[in-house]
Amino acid sequence: MSDIVNQRAKQCNNIFLNSKNKMRALLLLSACLSLSLAQLRIDYNTTKQQCPSIQCVLYDAYMEPNNLCVYHEKLGGTDASIKLRSCQDNPNQVCNLYSPFAWTQLSYVNQASITNYQQSPLVGRKTQVECRDRNDLMETDLNNGRRCLENYQCRSRMCEWDTGVCRGRQNQSSCANHRDCDHGLYCATNSAYPFESVCQPQLGENVTCNEDAECGNSMGCTLIYKQTEKKCVKYYSLNTTEIFAWETTTQHGSLMNHVNMTKDAVLYHGRFCQSGLASKFSQTTAMCVAVNRTSLSNDAGKTKYTESPLTCQTNTDKIVLCEYYDDQFTYARFSLPCDCGYDSQIQGYCPLPGQDFLQTHGQLIFNALNQSQACHTLDRFDLKAHRDCGVPASNPDDLVRFYQALDSQFQLDYWAFAQSKDAYECLHGVFPFSSLQIMAQSVRLIVSAVIGALVIFSIIL
Ligand SMILES: *[C@@H]1O[C@H](CO)[C@@H](O)[C@H](O)[C@H]1NC(C)=O
Numbered sequence: 001m002s003d004i005v006n007q008r009a010k011q012c013n014n015i016f017l018n019s020k021n022k023m024r025a026l027l028l029l030s031a032c033l034s035l036s037l038a039q040l041r042i043d044y045n046t047t048k049q050q051c052p053s054i055q056c057v058l059y060d061a062y063m064e065p066n067n068l069c070v071y072h073e074k075l076g077g078t079d080a081s082i083k084l085r086s087c088q089d090n091p092n093q094v095c096n097l098y099s100p101f102a103w104t105q106l107s108y109v110n111q112a113s114i115t116n117y118q119q120s121p122l123v124g125r126k127t128q129v130e131c132r133d134r135n136d137l138m139e140t141d142l143n144n145g146r147r148c149l150e151n152y153q154c155r156s157r158m159c160e161w162d163t164g165v166c167r168g169r170q171n172q173s174s175c176a177n178h179r180d181c182d183h184g185l186y187c188a189t190n191s192a193y194p195f196e197s198v199c200q201p202q203l204g205e206n207v208t209c210n211e212d213a214e215c216g217n218s219m220g221c222t223l224i225y226k227q228t229e230k231k232c233v234k235y236y237s238l239n240t241t242e243i244f245a246w247e248t249t250t251q252h253g254s255l256m257n258h259v260n261m262t263k264d265a266v267l268y269h270g271r272f273c274q275s276g277l278a279s280k281f282s283q284t285t286a287m288c289v290a291v292n293r294t295s296l297s298n299d300a301g302k303t304k305y306t307e308s309p310l311t312c313q314t315n316t317d318k319i320v321l322c323e324y325y326d327d328q329f330t331y332a333r334f335s336l337p338c339d340c341g342y343d344s345q346i347q348g349y350c351p352l353p354g355q356d357f358l359q360t361h362g363q364l365i366f367n368a369l370n371q372s373q374a375c376h377t378l379d380r381f382d383l384k385a386h387r388d389c390g391v392p393a394s395n396p397d398d399l400v401r402f403y404q405a406l407d408s409q410f411q412l413d414y415w416a417f418a419q420s421k422d423a424y425e426c427l428h429g430v431f432p433f434s435s436l437q438i439m440a441q442s443v444r445l446i447v448s449a450v451i452g453a454l455v456i457f458s459i460i461l
Pocket residue numbers: 038039040041042254255256257260
């Protein structure tokens with residue numbers, strides 16, 4: 001598991017160097033965004049929060065000639081502003097957000113206390129992003145199982161001409177790493193001398209493992225409380241109050257207490273829980289929690305709200321924390337800072353949706369992962385990749401569910417923006433990892449199946 005995270009971190013760095021690579025997933029991207037956030041020291045007691053004003057524009061005198069879709073017109077301070085513009089004037093263009101870009105993270109930074117440039121969330125991120133032709137973003141570096149036209153697109157350098165799919169080494173062939181093996185396989189080290197590495201089928205439920213990549217795509221590798229070995233555990237399967245390992249070797253290891261938690265950490269561990277959320281239970285353990293009441297740190301009365309979405313105040317002298325409670329415990333399970341919204345610099349949203357949304361989300365994502373046997377183990381969280389290796393294009397019900405999974409992930413990642421129809425539509429038009437844009441790149445026949453789902457989501461909004 002730590003390998004996957006390290007690899008993610010590497011990919012986050014590589015994306016910048018490798019902007020031709022268009023296969024970056026929405027999960028990968030959100031992981032990159034939150035990686036940088038996790039590295040920031042946030043002093044909730046003294047940091048003033050300053051959200052940028054965000055505006056979707058049809059025309060802008062600077063963006064138009066420069067063909068920009070994201071433009072931080074003013075960086076930091078009380079008048080920070082971000083402008084967004086759709087690339088869809090030209091149907092073949094897409095906003096090139098596949099490398100790290102600056103978003104609203106700057107609002108969390110105690111500007112007075114930053115002396116080292118590396119602590120700034122703007123370092124190594126684009127503040128101006130351009131529209132690019134889809135064909136210029138030709139996919140390369142594809143894992144086995146992905147659709148291809150040319151050998152050089154595949155990591156294995158082997159595009160099988162009759163199926164048009166990247167092919168890797170088969171069962172029992174020697175390998176150096178997971179990437180070498182075909183989809184459905186991982187690179188295993190034999191347990192006896194001379195310990196050679198060979199491709200072998202991914203493991204089934206409850207089989208002993210070392211890392212997620214070894215398990216079938218709908219399972220992760222974790223140590224359940226009181227068991228002696230890590231095992232493949234189905235995602236979104238554990239009941240509330242079940243205890244399992246907190247990943248101390250990842251960037252989440254430094255999150256010492258429930259107050260300086262991150263959205264990424266509770267969702268990352270929560271991928272094992274039916275509730276979709278886990279809190280830190282001890283130094284080394286996580287616990288599945290179902291939080292359905294939230295209070296705000298600036299509310300002296302400590303009202304426990306059950307509604308979702310819950311608004312909170314931004315641009316305050318001290319960051320407002322959303323404190324999440326369950327039914328079991330009188331103290332908050334964890335707290336997360338109020339997220340900047342789109343509509344106003346004053347009003348934001350608590351960053352997590354309600355428990356109903358999260359439970360449905362878990363089922364949708366589990367379903368997508370469970371259908372992705374034709375995707376490589378390293379592509380499991382790359383929903384964008386699933387569009388050409390996972391979804392059986394022949395079944396409209398599966399397509400609708402896949403669309404719902406994409407949309408659910410997008411709403412979860414950008415919860416504070418999914419709350420207003422304008423912001424949601426604006427972001428959908430600009431962000432290439434939105435359901436709309438991912439599906440737009442997919443085969444035509446999907447369109448009719450998706451209309452049903454569109455109707456469902458416009459009712460929600
Ligand atoms: C979280 O808080 C602990 C102790 O309060 C601190 O040692 C740790 O560095 C903090 N982590 C982050 C990522 O801010």
